[in-house]
Amino acid sequence: xxxxxxxxxxxxxxxxxxxxxxxxxxxxxxxxxxxxxxxxxxxxxxxxxxxxxxxxxxxxxxxxxxxxxxxxxxxxxxxxxxxxxxxxxxxxxxxxxxxxxxxxxxxxxxxxxxxxxxxxxxxxxxxxxxxxxxxxxxxxxxxxxxxxxxxxxxxxxxxxxxxxxxxxxxxxxxx
Amino acid sequence: xxxxxxxxxxxxxxxxxxxxxxxxxxxxxxxxxxxxxxxxxxxxxxxxxxxxxxxxxxxxxxxxxxx
Numbered sequence: 001x002x003x004x005x006x007x008x009x010x011x012x013x014x015x016x017x018x019x020x021x022x023x024x025x026x027x028x029x030x031x032x033x034x035x036x037x038x039x040x041x042x043x044x045x046x047x048x049x050x051x052x053x054x055x056x057x058x059x060x061x062x063x064x065x066x067x068x069x070x071x072x073x074x075x076x077x078x079x080x081x082x083x084x085x086x087x088x089x090x091x092x093x094x095x096x097x098x099x100x101x102x103x104x105x106x107x108x109x110x111x112x113x114x115x116x117x118x119x120x121x122x123x124x125x126x127x128x129x130x131x132x133x134x135x136x137x138x139x140x141x142x143x144x145x146x147x148x149x150x151x152x153x154x155x156x157x158x159x160x161x162x163x164x165x166x167x168x169x170x171x172x173x174x175x
Numbered sequence: 176x177x178x179x180x181x182x183x184x185x186x187x188x189x190x191x192x193x194x195x196x197x198x199x200x201x202x203x204x205x206x207x208x209x210x211x212x213x214x215x216x217x218x219x220x221x222x223x224x225x226x227x228x229x230x231x232x233x234x235x236x237x238x239x240x241x242x
Contacts, residue, residue: 173216175206 006095013088013095020081020088027081031074068132080125087118104164112158119151179239182211185230199229 090111097108126144130137186196197207200222209215223234230237 170216173209173214175202175210175215175218175222 003099006099010092010095013092017085017088020085024078024081024085027074027077030070031078033070072130072132076125080122083118083122083125087115090114090118104161104168106165109158109161109165112154112161116151116154116158119147119154123147123151177241178213179241180210180213180215180237181239182226182237185232185236189230191230196229200225 094108094111097103097105123144126147127141129140129142131140132138186193193204193207193211197204200207202222210218218238223237226232226237227234
């Protein structure tokens with residue numbers, strides 16, 4: 001199928017994967033920094049230069065105040081970003097199956113279920129927020145409902161594709 | 176499925192080989208095999224009509240209901 005929209009979607013997904021991969025590298029650096037005591041790059045120590053870090057952490061210096069917070073945030077971010085990369089990979093495979101006119105194959109159902117699972121895990125991971133400030137551990141709870149919504153959409157799409165798969169099989173087995 | 180396809184019986188009676196029947200019917204041998212082994216989920220009326228014409232039989236000779 002020659003559909004430009006699908007091609008753009010694949011390119012965008014690949015770019016997002018690369019971006020998430022680079023962020024994982026950054027968070028791995030943050031995770032390993034307290035262990036190896038590496039010096040921070042110049043742009044991370046100043047407030048104004050890195051827009052990305054300002055968006056991610058509004059109180060970056062505060063987070064870096066203790067090793068626990070750094071490790072917790074970095075570990076959680078690595079897991080979340082890894083999950084997003086897995087989800088995007090499944091999305092790319094679904095788009096490729098649509099391009100190759102094998103849309104309703106069993107694989108697409110598995111990929112949609114995988115995206116649903118990834119979103120559910122992201123929802124659970126983003127619910128809890130631990131921070132260690134002033135010698136006390138505080139736990140905050142927040143509902144990131146957009147992940148739950150994406151999970152529901154993915155599972156619904158899996159059911160739709162399951163129905164499509166049974167129709168495809170019926171069509172193929174009609175002589 | 177309680178519907179049994181007796182196509183192989185009818186083919187044996189008419190002494191017709193799968194390859195010849197598939198050619199006359201305009202389907203692949205693989206699809207004819209699906210029909211013979213009872214794996215098919217549906218049969219088109221046009222296919223049934225052609226089968227009856229080629230094998231000189233009635234639809235009831237090809238299809239049977241077994242409980």
